[in-house]
Amino acid sequence: xxxxxxxxxxxxxxxxxxxxxxxxxxxxxxxxxxxxxxxxxxxxxxxxxxxxxxxxxxxxxxxxxxxxxxxxxxxxxxxxxxxxxxxxxxxxxxxxxxxxxxxx
Numbered sequence: 793x794x795x796x797x798x799x800x801x802x803x804x805x806x807x808x809x810x811x812x813x814x815x816x817x818x819x820x821x822x823x824x825x826x827x828x829x830x831x832x833x834x835x836x837x838x839x840x841x842x843x844x845x846x847x848x849x850x851x852x853x854x855x856x857x858x859x860x861x862x863x864x865x866x867x868x869x870x871x872x873x874x875x876x877x878x879x880x881x882x883x884x885x886x887x888x889x890x891x892x893x894x895x896x
Contacts, residue, residue, distance in 0.1 A: 793858045794868035795890070801868050805896040810864045813892040815856025819849045820883040846886070850874065853888040866892035 794801055821842075853874070861869045872890035879885050 793861060793866070794895075795854065795858065795872055796868065796870050797872050799871050801870065801895060804868075806870070806893045807896045808894040810861075810866050810892040810894065812889060813857055813861035813864060813866065813869050814887060814889040815853045815858070815860055816885055816887040817849050817852045817856065818879055818883055818885045819845055820880075821845070849884075849886040850888070853886045857888040857890065861890075861892040864892045865894065867895040868893050 800806070857869060857872070869890040869892050872888060875887045875889075877885050877887075
């Protein structure tokens, strides 16, 4: 599955637009991670525990986007974007979405 943030795929023509494909996940922080992150906030620097959590969430969202597009019969997803929103205290949703297309 070709995943692209651009509206086209280089060297390929879009034969058919199938609709919006999406994939999401909701992740919650872990109390142990919060304690370590809180200590790190005191001294400054990257909170690598949260960086890892968000990276995993983005990858899972992309995997789900790809699966949704595959179920639609797509060869590619163009115009891919990410968005995030807080669902509850300590839990956030990562949503990946784009246009599922068939290529020539």
